[in-house]
Amino acid sequence: MSDWSCEHCTLINKRSSKKCVACGWENATRKTKNLLPKFISKQVNDFSNAIGDIFSSQLRPNNNIVPSTSSSAYKPRVPDGPLITKPVPQDIPSNSPSLPRIPEQNGSVHSPHRGGLPYDPARPLSTDQLPNTSFNTSALSDSSMCSETAENVQRSLQNESEQNFLRISEFCKSTNTHFIDDSFPHSQKSIGELERESEGAVVGHAPKTFVWIHPSNMFTKDGRAFRWSVFNDPRPSDIEQGSLGDCWLLSAMALIAERPDILESIFLTKEYNPMGIYQLRLCVDGLWIVVLVDDFFPCRPDSLSLAFAVGRKNQMWVPLIEKALAKQFGSYAALSAGRTVEGLAILTGASCETHSTQDLADTDILWASLLSSREAGYIMGCSCGAGRISVDPLEYKAKGLLARHAYSILDVVQESGIRLLRLRNPWGNFVWQGKWSDVWSGWPPEMKNRLLREHETGTFWIEFSEFIQYFDSVDIAKVHSQNRWSELRVPVKMSGKFSPVDRALLIIVTDNTEISLTLFQKDSRKLRDQNDVLICVHKVSASHQIGDLVAESPRKIASFVSTADVFLKPGQYVAICHSILSLGGKSVEGSLVVYSSRPLFGEPIFCHPEMYTDSLTQLVAARGTPVGFSISSGAVIRQLAVDFAGMLIMADNLLENTWLHVGLNCSDSVNVLSSRGTLNVADVIPPLSRQILIVLTHFEPSSFFRVSNQIRVTMSRNLGLRELALPDRRGVVNKNAVHTPDFEGVEQATLHKTFSLLR
Numbered sequence: 001m002s003d004w005s006c007e008h009c010t011l012i013n014k015r016s017s018k019k020c021v022a023c024g025w026e027n028a029t030r031k032t033k034n035l036l037p038k039f040i041s042k043q044v045n046d047f048s049n050a051i052g053d054i055f056s057s058q059l060r061p062n063n064n065i066v067p068s069t070s071s072s073a074y075k076p077r078v079p080d081g082p083l084i085t086k087p088v089p090q091d092i093p094s095n096s097p098s099l100p101r102i103p104e105q106n107g108s109v110h111s112p113h114r115g116g117l118p119y120d121p122a123r124p125l126s127t128d129q130l131p132n133t134s135f136n137t138s139a140l141s142d143s144s145m146c147s148e149t150a151e152n153v154q155r156s157l158q159n160e161s162e163q164n165f166l167r168i169s170e171f172c173k174s175t176n177t178h179f180i181d182d183s184f185p186h187s188q189k190s191i192g193e194l195e196r197e198s199e200g201a202v203v204g205h206a207p208k209t210f211v212w213i214h215p216s217n218m219f220t221k222d223g224r225a226f227r228w229s230v231f232n233d234p235r236p237s238d239i240e241q242g243s244l245g246d247c248w249l250l251s252a253m254a255l256i257a258e259r260p261d262i263l264e265s266i267f268l269t270k271e272y273n274p275m276g277i278y279q280l281r282l283c284v285d286g287l288w289i290v291v292l293v294d295d296f297f298p299c300r301p302d303s304l305s306l307a308f309a310v311g312r313k314n315q316m317w318v319p320l321i322e323k324a325l326a327k328q329f330g331s332y333a334a335l336s337a338g339r340t341v342e343g344l345a346i347l348t349g350a351s352c353e354t355h356s357t358q359d360l361a362d363t364d365i366l367w368a369s370l371l372s373s374r375e376a377g378y379i380m381g382c383s384c385g386a387g388r389i390s391v392d393p394l395e396y397k398a399k400g401l402l403a404r405h406a407y408s409i410l411d412v413v414q415e416s417g418i419r420l421l422r423l424r425n426p427w428g429n430f431v432w433q434g435k436w437s438d439v440w441s442g443w444p445p446e447m448k449n450r451l452l453r454e455h456e457t458g459t460f461w462i463e464f465s466e467f468i469q470y471f472d473s474v475d476i477a478k479v480h481s482q483n484r485w486s487e488l489r490v491p492v493k494m495s496g497k498f499s500p501v502d503r504a505l506l507i508i509v510t511d512n513t514e515i516s517l518t519l520f521q522k523d524s525r526k527l528r529d530q531n532d533v534l535i536c537v538h539k540v541s542a543s544h545q546i547g548d549l550v551a552e553s554p555r556k557i558a559s560f561v562s563t564a565d566v567f568l569k570p571g572q573y574v575a576i577c578h579s580i581l582s583l584g585g586k587s588v589e590g591s592l593v594v595y596s597s598r599p600l601f602g603e604p605i606f607c608h609p610e611m612y613t614d615s616l617t618q619l620v621a622a623r624g625t626p627v628g629f630s631i632s633s634g635a636v637i638r639q640l641a642v643d644f645a646g647m648l649i650m651a652d653n654l655l656e657n658t659w660l661h662v663g664l665n666c667s668d669s670v671n672v673l674s675s676r677g678t679l680n681v682a683d684v685i686p687p688l689s690r691q692i693l694i695v696l697t698h699f700e701p702s703s704f705f706r707v708s709n710q711i712r713v714t715m716s717r718n719l720g721l722r723e724l725a726l727p728d729r730r731g732v733v734n735k736n737a738v739h740t741p742d743f744e745g746v747e748q749a750t751l752h753k754t755f756s757l758l759r
Contacts, residue, residue: 017758018543145602147486147594153288154265154281161268161279161290168292172275178214179276181294184327186212191298192333195245206243210298210307214276215316218297219304226314229272234263234311236408237457239318239426242308246322246335247426250309251406252343253321254426255379255477258410262348262379262479267317278316280324283349286520286560286591287489291324298332308332321347329526338525340381340406341475342559348379349487350477351516351595353562357468367419367464370412370474379477380409382423386472400433400460401470409474410459415447419464422451428458436461478516478565478595488594488602492519495579496587498609498747505592506540507573508601515596516565517551519577522589524559531579531588532557532645532697536615540572545759546614549622554643557581557701576607576615580675580695583747609750617690617755620650628711635660635713646672646696647707652757653685655715660685663712663724664693671705672696675751676741682724684738689754 003015172179184190194206215228226232236254241247256262264270268279268290276295281288297319298307311318325346326332345352355366373380385391385403396403402425411422420436435442437460438452451461492503509515517535524530534555541547550573553561579588594602624638627649634655641647647669653660666672666679675695685691698705712724720736727733729741743749 145488145490147488147596147600147602149484149486153487153489157281157288157290158268161281164290164292165268165277165279168277169275172277179294180296181292181327184293184323186296190326190331192331194243194333195336207300207302207307209301211301211304212296213299213304214296215314217304218299218306220306220310220314222312222314227272228314228316230267230270230278230316230320231264232313232315234260234315234317235456236424236426237428238312238315240310240312241427242306242310244308244322244332244335245337246309247406248338248340249322249325249335249343249346250318250426251340251381251408252347253318254424255340255344255381255408256347258408259379259479263317266321266347272316278320280320282321282324282328282346284325284328284346285522285524286345286518286593287491288349289328291328293320293323293327295320297323334525334528339383339386339473339475340408341477342525344379344381344475344477345518345520345560348477348479350379350479351518351562351565351593352475352477352560353564355474355476356472357474358472360468363464363468366468366474367414369476370409370421371414373476373478374412377479379479381475382407382409382467382471383473383475384471396470397430398433399470400431400437402427402430407471413451420451420461421464421467422459422461424456425458425460431458431460432462434462434466436463480595480597484597486596486599488596488600490592490594490602490604491589492577492592492604493587493589494577494607495582495612495747496585498612498750499587500606502587502607502609503604504577504607504611505575505594506603506605507537507575507594508603509568509570509573509598510600511570511598513568513596513598513600514565515551515568515594515600516563517553517575517595518560518562518593519553520560520591520593521558522591530557530559530701532581533561533588533590534578534580535561535563535592536576536578536619537563537566538574538576538615538618540574543759546574546576546611546618549618552619552623555580555645557645557698574605574611576611578612578616580751581673581697583675583751584745609747613692613751613753614755616648616692616751617650620648620692624648624650627709634658634715635662637662637711637713639709641707645698646705647709648695649693649709649711650690651683651685651693652690653687654757656687658687658715658717659719661714661716661721661724662693663726665710665712666694666696666708668708668710669696669706671699671703672707673699675748677744677748678741680726682721682726682740683752684719684721685754688757690757691754692752695751 003012168179180186188210191210234257236257239250239254239257241250256266266280266282268281269277273295278293278295280291280293282291283289295316299305300307306319309318309322322332322335326335329335339354341352341354344350355369357366360366370380384401384405384407385396386405391403393403406426408424408426409421410424413420413422423432425431431437433439438455443452490503490505492505493499493501495502517537519533519535521530521533532555535551535553536549537551539547539550550568551563551566553563555561555578575592575594577590577592582588594600620638620640623642624640627637627639634653636652636654637649638652639647639649647666649664651660651662661682661684663682664680666674669679673696675697681694683691683693696707714724716722719738721738721740722735725733725735725737726740728737734740739752743752
């Protein structure tokens with residue numbers, strides 16, 4: 001075989017090269033040994049037939065991950081880089097049951113029950129007699145899975161929860177009791193540590209003490225004009241915020257109130273229940289769960305009115321959603337502060353993404369995204385001033401806006417060159433007072449008659465140019481038809497100490513498919529701790545290794561990240577989940593969700609440590625920017641800083657007989673952590689090799705950060721760093737060193753080791 005030309009950059013490569021030495025593009029014509037297990041190496045058509053058999057079967061396909069039959073880990077030699085290996089089994093954790101009880105006198109304050117079944121708090125009862133109120137909705141194991149429609153997934157969850165509901169109902173009837181959920185007690189523990197003077201949009205100050213009251217004994221603004229119900233023609237204007245800073249959640253509720261189909265699907269208990277048993281279906285940390293709650297809510301002791309979120313017309317859906325999430329996250333206080341996109345992900349289970357309006361290179365791209373999302377029927381929200389370094393609340397208030405507050409996007413229109421958005425403030429007051437507001441005198445009569453014809457409380461129009469001035473981000477939930485799109489939800493562990501439980505996801509695509517992925521961190525809100533997260537999706541190469549990058553998410557310190565929608569052809573792909581900050585520490589647990597327009601096949605597989613590094617090098621090769629050096633010089637230095645929460649710098653040595661010496665000084669960077677433990681490093685890259693020199697990560701997410709670098713490059717026939725050598729961790733300068741500082745631990749060494757470009 002003769003030398004070959006790279007399809008990507010046209011460089012002529014030697015015939016022995018598996019990949020282009022300039023850009024890393026794979027030589028598709030080069031035949032290599034199949035290193036994947038036989039199962040993975042089957043023809044895609046076989047999987048297509050298998051999936052067809054599943055869907056034509058009378059049995060519903062099982063989305064749970066069934067334990068693998070393999071009893072030992074398969075660990076092949078890795079002479080030339082990472083291999084995609086067979087799964088490694090892991091233990092399935094058990095859930096602790098959550099039991100209902102009759103009310104106990106434990107210091108909590110209850111009101112007498114009026115209506116429904118009476119209960120007797122003096123009657124003792126052993127909890128051994130009570131039915132289990134929880135169930136495992138997702139197994140954690142390794143086996144093949146076929147994606148299912150969201151409709152099928154939710155139907156399965158509903159069937160399981162209905163049995164649980166019936167058991168509790170029968171118990172309450174037989175004991176003549178009202179349901180009390182002691183897994184979320186009526187005490188200060190469930191309230192949590194509230195910030196009495198919390199910043200942002202909070203209606204009234206939280207009381208020092210609370211009384212937990214049944215709806216029949218509450219005081220409400222609507223009094224007896226409406227009977228208590230779960231729904232009563234729900235509208236966004238029915239939502240009123242209480243003394244919690246959870247407008248992110250209420251804004252998401254306001255958005256889904258525009259979509260009765262989505263709102264109704266959240267509630268398995270759709271009507272008022274006299275025994276106080278309510279089940280809600282939510283998507284928490286990327287996994288569908290059913291949350292069981294009772295109907296006692298924290299109230300103000302002086303007025304006996306709800307202390308937190310209120311549903312006007314005596315509707316319970318608003319406080320029930322708030323309580324279900326408070327239970328799931330540990331307390332009501334845990335709901336303080338957030339972004340609308342998080343609420344949308346929880347309430348819809350859809351793929352969600354955020355677009356920043358700050359420092360936009362091209363506002364037309366954002367506008368086009370808003371128009372297309374509106375056309376597709378996606379749900380959208382926005383944040384007012386929350387991401388800006390310095391915000392003057394008085395300036396925003398003068399414009400009729402609330403700084404650090406969440407709003408809903410109801411409509412996007414463009415007429416006669418004018419770009420307008422219709423927004424809603426979930427508070428129902430404080431609306432825009434500038435151009436295109438309801439009181440603005442400059443409205444063309446025809447537009448005013450059409451666009452202001454249906455006025456609702458808290459809604460207003462604002463021009464796009466002023467929108468991006470005052471609103472810092474747009475959140476979009478890509479809600480698709482539940483009976484058309486499929487989803488695959490897989491528990492994952494990533495990075496840390498490269499343990500055998502680390503997982504990548506092999507994806508088998510059998511038809512042309514539109515796809516997006518979301519990676520969630522487990523318990524990030526409950527623990528108030530977030531790591532950096534990143535998804536990279538690669539084609540499985542002809543040599544059955546990590547191949548070309550086909551999709552990636554932004555890297556963020558956030559509860560979740562999502563890729564854009566991409567179209568994939570039939571073939572094999574692998575999704576790698578990254579958390580670089582956790583290297584050397586505890587593995588990050590989470591869930592990887594794959595949304596697709598066609599059914600696909602997934603297989604959790606062992607993620608070899610070098611698969612992480614190979615994935616990152618492919619990411620930088622595809623998305624990084626060359627800095628200051630050309631291919632003709634023999635050195636290519638790339639940096640990746642856009643949508644990366646920091647910066648990654650990688651060096652390629654394209655010369656055959658010369659060593660590349662690189663000195664890198666990032667000491668002018670601010671509020672970042674270094675993967676090398678220092679901001680000043682030096683390395684020697686062998687001929688025809690590649691190395692990730694450093695990864696910088698935004699340290700304190702709420703504060704400004706800056707990344708910078710100064711690079712020195714020399715070519716040498718000598719291996720040692722010589723004049724580029726830096727003091728090691730003991731302060732000693734070793735001019736024969738090849739890396740300063742030297743690598744600490746196997747995780748750092750794996751991330752920064754050199755790789756041959758000829759693989």
